[in-house]
Each structure stands twice: as C-alpha cells, then as structure tokens.
Amino acid sequence: MTDNTTAPRGSTGTAARTSFRELSFSKKAGWGIALLFALISAIWVWVGVANLFEALATFGFALSGVSWLVFIGSIAAPIVTYGLGFLVGWRLPAWAKAVVFLVALAVAMVIKADLESLLLGGL
C-alpha cells in the first residue's frame, strides 16, 4: 500500500506500479493539472519564504509570536490547501481536479489575507 501511493491506482495492470506511459489520457491530464497547480502554489510559497527572510534580515529573530504565526502560516497555507485539494480531487475527472485546485488556491489567498490582517489590524 505504501508502495502504491506514488503510483495511481485503479488500473487493471497486474504490476503494482504502472508507468506514466500506460495511463489513460484523462489520468495524464489529471496529473498534468496537479503539476501545473503545484507550480503555481510553489510561487506563493516562494513569495512567503522571501518575505520571511526579508523580515529576518530587517528585524532579526526578535519577531513577535503573531509575526511568526503570520509568516509560517503564509508559507504553509498554499501547501496545506494544495494537499487538501489533491485529496478531494483524487477520484474526480481532470476538469474537476482543475476546479478543486483553483478553489484551493483561492482559499490559500483568503487565509493569507486573514493572517496578514492580524498584523495590519483589519482594514
């Protein structure tokens, strides 16, 4: 089972692992969409990391607890929502995967804005 988590299930092949080449077009499209949104999410993760380093360079490590929460949360939000989107869209067709990932990304942006408002004090 642990070996099978990396390879997509549901194929009727006798081998435990099926190569990417043997997948149906719709499953390939699903993995392509997952990869595309992984890259898009990674952009925001990178932005969050860059912001964290900029803050560390400016203020040193003497950040308040809320600041750490905001920085770590901003980095973690796209990762967590992407993972949840991956789980939700696991059995869905490719187009539905794209919808789920888009919603997940939007939710990550909402969480980011929520966290940042903790420091900025609302509007």
Add this chain to the structure above:
Amino acid sequence: MTTSRDDDALHWAGDDDPTLTPPIQAGTAPAAAPAPAATTAPAQDPTVLEQAELAEDARVEAELAAAEKASAQLSSAALITLGILGGIYLLYTIGWAIVVARTTVTFFPLDSLFLEVCFRIGQFLSIAAAPLWFVSALLLTQKRTWRSRLGWLLLGVFVLVPWPFIQGA
C-alpha cells in the same frame, strides 16, 4: 378495437396480421407476439399491436416516474436553504471586495513587477474565492447526497469569513 361493420371502413384487409408487426415493436414485446398467433382468435387480432403499445406505455411511464423522482430532490426547504447560503456567499464576496478596495498598506513593499503581479492575483483570488467555492461545490456535488452538498457549502461559510472586513468594521 371492435370488428363492427362501421369500423370496417377504417381497416385494410389483412391489417391485423400479426406477422405485419414492425420489428421494433415485435422486439419490445417478444413474449406477447407469439401468443395471439397461436390462439388465432379473430376477436383478439389487434391485441398484438395493442399489447406492444401497452407495454411501451408502461415502460415510458415507469421511466418518466423514475426521472421525476430523480429530479424532484430539491424540496422547497432545500431551495430556501440554498438561497440563504447563496446570500451569505454573496455577502462574503462583497466583504472581500471592500477589503481589497480599502487596502492601502501592503504587508510587504512590492518592489518588483513579479511581486506586484502575485499580489494582484492573490487579491483577485481572495475576492473570487467565495463565488468559486459556491459554484464548484454545487457543480461537483451534483451526483452526491443532499447532506454532502450542504456540508461542503457550510464548510465554505466557515472557511471564507472575511475577517479583515469584520475586524475593520
């Protein structure tokens, strides 16, 4: 059908021949077709067609009832609930739009075009999150039960609360 003299004008001779049944109808009622041919009762000659038609009618009515049952899932209470949830999502959208419109201080200086573009896309997505969640939850739970549909929509209500707007207002 009767076989009175008055009705004879409406018939062609040999109309009631069971072998003239169209192959489609003969296919739908294969069990009914041979029986009258075996009895060959003159008074029951039209029953081949009639039985086929009756079988067809019964089948269509059963299909219609099944379709009505499948499409009649939304009771009025469910419709009202969906309307209320839609209103909440609309308010959330407006709330996020106001948050974005009033944002003058950014959390970090947008000192490059790349960061600026990322920031704008993020702002747009935070406004679009509520309608996106609502539409996609309705779209993707079409084949699911009403409970799972309601669950996904309620989860969105908790996740997408516009906290910056509530804090500022």
